[in-house]
Amino acid sequence: MANNNDQTASFMVRFSQKIYEDGKGDAQVQWRGKISHVQGGDKENFVEFSDAIQFIQTKLSELTKQATINKSPEEQEGILTRSLDIWKKLSATGAKMAIETIKDPRKGVAQIQEQISQVGEDIGQRLEIDEWLGAKKSDYNDLRDKLQQVTTQLASLHDKVDKLSKKKK
């Protein structure tokens, strides 16, 4: 069995808020971000969150490559295909859910529950969703972070599956 450390990627994201007045005297807000990959030590600054997602995606791809380095292309394809059924259902709403959870945690949790019921108990147990109903604000922040991780993993898997599909054709 592979060491868990070889199967784990952690990311630290820092957001700095800048509020300023534009030329017309209207208040504007700007977010500046910094994301770091804990296990590798790489860092990147960003303004658009999609750049942070791209950063995460790259690191996760590397992790998957490492984890499946000794497997045959067929086995790799099998792993990805089996994952696809679960991840595809979540991917369409993953990012939206994360944002709505930030805006309205309880509504977000309800949505997540609905999603979870669609993709089976396995994922439900992983996220321990029932425990979040009585959660504190900090718990919702944790949930938001986890959702962001899930979203990026989904995007990464999507890419891989698309590539595999193209190869097949």
Next chain:
Amino acid sequence: MSGLDDRLSVLKEKQSSASLQVRTFGSFSAVVDGQSISSKTWGRDKTLQLFQFLITARSRSSLHREKIIDRLWEDAEKDEGDRNFKVALHGINKALEPNRPPRTDPKFIIRQGITYQINHEEIWIDAQAVEDYIAVANEARGTNDNIAISAYRSALECHSGIYLPNRIYEDWSSEERERLQVLILSAYISLAELMLKQQPLETVRLAQKAISIDNTWEDAYQLQMKAYLTQGNRPAAIKSYQQCVKVLDKEFGLDPLPETQEIYDSIM
């Protein structure tokens, strides 16, 4: 003496009187009653890692043994994890208190049933001191700036680099490292602001320290420009602005904030 002054004195006193002094910034060290603990004395790396983990989780009132094992020996089976934990804990107590009489409680690591925590009364930790000094400074700011300056200075004197640099790839240390770095950056900026009128060159130095930690920290460039202007050093102020423009463009593809632009306009 005001309450804040008292608190500041107590913090300073603890730094010199605690029997165990732990430094986490820049490089790790632990000194018991004036004697530094060598890496040979720590023995296995996991012993040191467990101690650093307990230091990192110091704000938690108690840590369940299983949670600790989950974080540090995540691949171990239950029995193996328990055994590893026991060995590492024994290693810590042996390193910190080699002459502790048998059947007496350890002085530095408190055990309550199956939970563990460090004994705050007996240990001085630079990271905790930074936090405590900054809390006093923030409270004093605006009402007693002299105390605020002294407290910020004491906090920054404790800081000599990143938190536990030998653990930067460990998941369990990253949250604390990030939290402390933001705290330190804000302390540099706050102190730099307080020094602006009295000692602008000190403001420049502090701003540069902040920039060396995070070169995108725009507040630091603004203060640097203001300080150079106060000094009458227009070329240096322009250079700070240009550096700011270059960094923000490279890192974010952004222009400086209008506030930074206004300072620059006032130079021109």
